[in-house]
Each structure stands twice: as structure tokens, then as C-alpha cells.
Amino acid sequence: MADETKPETLVEEPWTAQEHKGGSEELPVVEYSVSKDSDLPLPLQEFPEGGLAAWSTAFGSFLILFCSWGYIASFGVYQDFYTGNYLTNETSFAISFIGSFNTFLGTSVSLVSGTLYDRGYFYHLVVAGSLLQGFSLFMLSLAKPNQYYQIFLTQGLGSGIALGLLYIPSLAIVSHYFRRKRTLVMAFLTMGSSLGAIVHPIMLNNLLNGRLGFANGVRASAGLVSALLLIACLCMRTRLDPPTTPVNYIMAAKKCLRDVPFFFATVGAFLFQIGFYYPTFFLQLDSTQHGTGITFSSYSLVILSAASSVGRVSAGYIAGYIGVINLTVISAISCGLILLGTIGLNSLASVVIIAVLYGYFSGVYTALLSPLMANLTHNPSELGGWMGISFFLGGFGSLIGTPIAGALLTSNYIWWRPALFSGVSRPRLPLLYTLRLINHRSLHWPVPQCTFSCGSFTLECRRRMNPK
Numbered sequence: 001m002a003d004e005t006k007p008e009t010l011v012e013e014p015w016t017a018q019e020h021k022g023g024s025e026e027l028p029v030v031e032y033s034v035s036k037d038s039d040l041p042l043p044l045q046e047f048p049e050g051g052l053a054a055w056s057t058a059f060g061s062f063l064i065l066f067c068s069w070g071y072i073a074s075f076g077v078y079q080d081f082y083t084g085n086y087l088t089n090e091t092s093f094a095i096s097f098i099g100s101f102n103t104f105l106g107t108s109v110s111l112v113s114g115t116l117y118d119r120g121y122f123y124h125l126v127v128a129g130s131l132l133q134g135f136s137l138f139m140l141s142l143a144k145p146n147q148y149y150q151i152f153l154t155q156g157l158g159s160g161i162a163l164g165l166l167y168i169p170s171l172a173i174v175s176h177y178f179r180r181k182r183t184l185v186m187a188f189l190t191m192g193s194s195l196g197a198i199v200h201p202i203m204l205n206n207l208l209n210g211r212l213g214f215a216n217g218v219r220a221s222a223g224l225v226s227a228l229l230l231i232a233c234l235c236m237r238t239r240l241d242p243p244t245t246p247v248n249y250i251m252a253a254k255k256c257l258r259d260v261p262f263f264f265a266t267v268g269a270f271l272f273q274i275g276f277y278y279p280t281f282f283l284q285l286d287s288t289q290h291g292t293g294i295t296f297s298s299y300s301l302v303i304l305s306a307a308s309s310v311g312r313v314s315a316g317y318i319a320g321y322i323g324v325i326n327l328t329v330i331s332a333i334s335c336g337l338i339l340l341g342t343i344g345l346n347s348l349a350s351v352v353i354i355a356v357l358y359g360y361f362s363g364v365y366t367a368l369l370s371p372l373m374a375n376l377t378h379n380p381s382e383l384g385g386w387m388g389i390s391f392f393l394g395g396f397g398s399l400i401g402t403p404i405a406g407a408l409l410t411s412n413y414i415w416w417r418p419a420l421f422s423g424v425s426r427p428r429l430p431l432l433y434t435l436r437l438i439n440h441r442s443l444h445w446p447v448p449q450c451t452f453s454c455g456s457f458t459l460e461c462r463r464r465m466n467p468k
Contacts, residue, residue, distance in 0.1 A: 048177050048239075049177070049178055049180055050177075053177065053237060053239070054177035056235040056237075057177060057236045057237060058174055058185050058189065059235055060170075060232035060235035061170040061171065061173060061174055061189050061192070061232070061236065062188065062189055063192065063228045063229065063232035064126070064166050064170040064192070064229065065170060065190065065193040066193065066195055066196040066199075066228065067196065067225045067228050067229050068106070068133070068170075068193070068196075069196065069197075070192060070194070070199070071225065072099070072102060072103055072106065072163065073193070073197030073280055074196075074201040074301065075098075075102070075280065075281055076201070076280050076282065076300075076301045077205050077284060077298070077301065078099070079092075079095055079096060079282065079285055080284045080288060080297075081209070082151070083095060083285060086145050086146070086151075086214060087145075087146060088146065091406065091410075091411065092405075092406030093404075093407035096281050096402040096403050096405065096406035097152075097406070098152050098155055098156040099156070100277065100281075100398055100399050100400070100403055101152070101156040101160060101399060102155065102156050102160040103160070103163075103395070103399075104160065104395045105156075105163065105164050106164050106395075107164070107392055107394070108392050109161055109163070109165060110388060110391065110392070111388050112164070113165050113166075113168050113169060114168040114172075114388050117168055122173060125166070126166060126170065126232070126236065127233055129163075129165030129166035129169075130162075130166070130230065130232070132158060132159075132162035133159060133162035133163070133166070133225060133226075133229060134222060134225060134226035134229060135158070136154045136155065136158030136159040136162060137154075137155075137218060137221065137222030137225060138218075138222045139154040140154040140155050141214070141216070141218035141219040142215070171189065174186065174189065176238060176240050190367070191309065194305060194306075194308060194312060195309075197305035198302050198305045201299075201301040201305070202298075202302055203221060204217065204221060205298035205299075207220055252386060253389050256386045256390075259376070261376055262376045262386065265372065265376055266389075266390045268332070269369075269394035270393055270394050270396060270397040271397060272332055272335075272394070272425075273401060274398075274401035274422070274425040275336070275339055275401055275405075275421070275422030275423065275425045276335075276362065276398060278339060278401065279304060279339070279342070280301065281402050282405065282406075282409070283300050283301060283354070284298065284301055286415060287300045287345075289415075290346050292348045292351055296351075297351075300351050304355040306359065307355065307356045307358075307359025307363065308360065308362055308363035310363065311359065311360040311361060311362065311364040311367065312364070312366060312367040315327065315331075315364040315367035316367065318364075319371065324368055325372070325375065327364065327368060328368045335358060335365065338423075339358070339422045339423035340419065342354055342415070342419040342423075343416045343419045343420065373387045373390060401422070401425070404418075404421065405418035405422055
């Protein structure tokens with residue numbers, strides 16, 4: 001077996017020679033073991049930047065995001081259905097905790113899946129995550145009315161773990177095939193979650209509230225998700241063996257938590273996540289309670305998701321002119337103000353305006369999370385670890401945010417309380433303080449562009465900082 005694998009060194013250059021004039025730092029080198037018997041037509045020390053294997057892998061990643069984060073975005077449909085039909089004995093706090101625990105596991109389990117991915121367990125992760133996601137949804141269809149623990153174990157726990165197993169590997173595998181086109185391909189992948197956030201709510205509203213009912217409707221949804229995940233597993237394949245020197249996440253954690261700008265950005269992310277999912281979970285129920293009609297209310301999440309897709313696509317272009325940090329602050333403050341505006345929601349027009357505006361600015365913020373972490377990370381090779389730590393800590397905000405909002409809502413549906421709580425939890429001051437520190441630091445970081453890698457997880461980012 002030893003003679004079947006030949007170590008090859010792939011150098012990820014964070015700066016070109018012209019861009020690194022006068023620099024004293026050495027280029028980080030990431031070593032991979034390359035299998036001799038690979039049937040790929042191109043030399044393994046080069047990125048194919050295309051081809052059947054590359055684009056089929058990217059399509060598989062697209063499907064995974066469609067069936068994972070895209071499906072979570074439809075929890076507002078379940079929230080509305082559980083409140084009025086299936087969990088009538090439970091409070092809004094208990095129902096929303098199912099969805100918040102699901103999203104929390106999606107980020108926290110990613111720490112484990114990212115480490116396992118770096119050690120070569122890609123296929124184990126995606127197969128196990130796909131099987132668990134399909135199994136959890138089919139088991140959800142067997143849940144009985146007012147049996148809270150059955151729904152929590154399947155939709156909250158099982159589906160959440162599946163999401164955490166699938167998320168990082170589905171994004172990281174693309175780095176095996178693309179370097180120059182990586183940013184474009186990553187944008188294509190994130191559209192999978194946006195498209196899922198449009199398709200799944202429409203489908204579930206028609207299934208759950210139609211002739212099929214809850215059990216058969218969830219089974220139909222589970223069948224679609226399982227079929228798409230099976231296609232994704234068949235499409236995706238690795239190209240490089242795991243790196244010989246994986247990142248030490250313990251050392252990365254010690255370094256990043258001592259970094260003041262990163263600390264404030266993480267605090268800001270935590271505060272932002274507290275109110276981030278409030279419209280996703282409660283907008284359809286809020287719309288229904290204010291008499292806009294069941295038919296229109298079922299499309300409120302679709303409008304929000306469609307606007308979010310536009311925000312994600314446009315974020316990269318706008319950030320190129322005003323900067324990542326500035327646009328992050330603007331989008332965070334805008335989301336907070338829009339959530340405060342939900343206090344006045346009382347008509348069809350107000351639902352549309354809030355869904356469009358909040359969807360757009362939340363999409364901008366989501367698209368800027370990775371570039372923001374890139375701007376804060378000192379060593380490009382540690383970016384994956386820093387991102388994982390920040391997302392993990394920020395995930396606690398999503399864990400507690402919507403349940404608190406549900407408790408404030410009460411069974412009397414006092415909507416101004418959760419709206420006020422979600423709106424004022426936005427991280428204005430921490431992000432503004434981080435912005436000031438980053439602008440000061442940019443005086444010592446004359447690096448306009450970089451390519452960074454963590455293990456085999458390689459991304460590209462562009463840093464545009466104002467040296468003034």
C-alpha cells in the first residue's frame with residue numbers, strides 16, 4: 001500500500017510576488033498525498049477548474065445545501081402548522097425550540113465534521129448525514145399529535161445532527177477542483193440553500209394543509225429529500241487525499257479568542273443570531289394572525305427567501321465598492337430596524353415590505369460572514385478553525401433567540417414583545433467597534449488579495465480596505 005501513494009506538495013500562494021513586495025512571511029505550504037491510480041486526466045498538482053468530475057461534485061454540493069439549510073428555512077411552515085393543528089398543547093417557546101435546536105446543531109456539529117473531513121472521512125460524513133436526514137424526516141411523519149418529544153427527537157435532534165455532518169464537507173470538497181473559479185462556484189452552491197428556502201415552503205404548505213395531511217405530506221417531502229441526497233452522494237467524489245499536516249484547532253482557538261477584533265466580531269455574531277431567525281420562524285404565523293389570508297401567508301416565507309437570494313448575489317458587488325466591514329455593519333443595523341418595524345405589521349402590504357427588506361439585508365449579511373472572518377484572520381491557513389469557532393459560538397444565539405421570542409409572544413400573541421426583543425439584540429456597537437479596529441489594522445495589512453487554505457478546505461477572498 002505504501003507504494004501506491006506518492007506525496008505531492010501543492011502550494012497555495014496567498015499573494016503573488018508583485019503583491020507581496022517587501023514582505024517577510026513565507027508562503028504557507030499544504031501537503032497532500034496523491035494517489036497514483038487516479039484516473040483524472042489533469043496533473044494532480046493543478047486545479048482542473050472544470051470537467052465532468054468537478055461540475056458533478058459542485059452539483060452534488062448544491063443539492064446537499066438545497067436539502068439541508070434550504071429545508072430548515074421552511075420551519076416557519078411547521079411553526080404555523082404545529083401551533084394551530086398538531087402541538088396545540090405546547091407554547092410557542094417549546095415549538096420554536098425545535099427549530100432553534102436544529103440550527104444550533106447545524107453549526108456546532110460542523111466543528112466535529114470539519115475535523116473528520118480534514119482526516120479523510122468525506123464519504124463517511126456525507127453518506128451518514130444523508131441517511132440520517134432521510135431517516136429523521138420519515139420518522140417525523142410517524143409522530144403523533146401533541147407528542148412533543150417525538151417531533152423534537154426527529155426534527156430537532158436527528159435532522160440537526162445530519163445538517164452538521166453535511167454542511168462543511170459539502171462546501172470543502174469543491175476546493176479539490178477549483179481555484180480561480182472558486183468564488184463563482186461557491187456563490188452557485190449557496191444558491192442551493194436559497195432555492196430550497198423557496199421550494200420547500202411552497203411544497204410543505206400545499207402538502208400539510210392539503211388532502212395529504214401531515215403524515216403523508218411529510219413522507220412525500222422526505223422522499224424528495226432522500227432522492228436528491230442520493231443523487232448528491234453519487235455525484236460527489238474526492239480528488240486529493242487529506243493533508244499530511246492538519247490544522248491544530250486547539251492552538252487556533254487560543255489565538256483567535258485573544259484577538260480583540262475577532263472577539264468583538266464573534267460577540268456581534270452571537271447577538272445577531274439571537275434575532276436572525278425570528279422572521280423565518282414567525283412571519284407566516286404573524287401574517288396569518290393579522291388576517292392576511294392563509295393562501296398569501298403561506299407565500300410570505302417564499303418572498304423572504306427570494307429577496308434573500310438577491311441580497312446574497314448582490315453582496316459581493318456592493319462590498320467591492322464600500323468594503324466588507326462597512327457593508328456588514330449596514331446590513332446588521334438595517335435588519336434590526338426592519339425587525340422593529342414588524343411591530344406595525346397589520347396588512348398584506350406590510351408583510352410584503354417586511355419580507356422583501358428583511359430578506360434582502362439578511363441575505364447580504366449571510367453572504368459576508370466568510371469574507372468578514374477572512375479579514376479578521378491573521379494566518380490564512382487557520383481560517384477554517386477561526387470560522388468554525390466563530391460559527392459555533394454564534395450558534396448559541398440562534399439556540400436561545402427564537403425560544404425567547406416564543407416565550408415573549410405568549411398564547412395571547414402579543415407581537416410587539418418578540419419584535420422589540422429581536423430588533424434591539426442586533427450587534428451595532430460590537431460591529432462598529434470592530435470596524436474601527438480593522439480600519440486601524442489595515443494600515444499594517446497592505447494585502448489587497450489572498451488565497452487561504454485550511455487543510456484541504458481552500459477558499460478565495462478579496463480584501464478591499466481603505467488605508468486612510
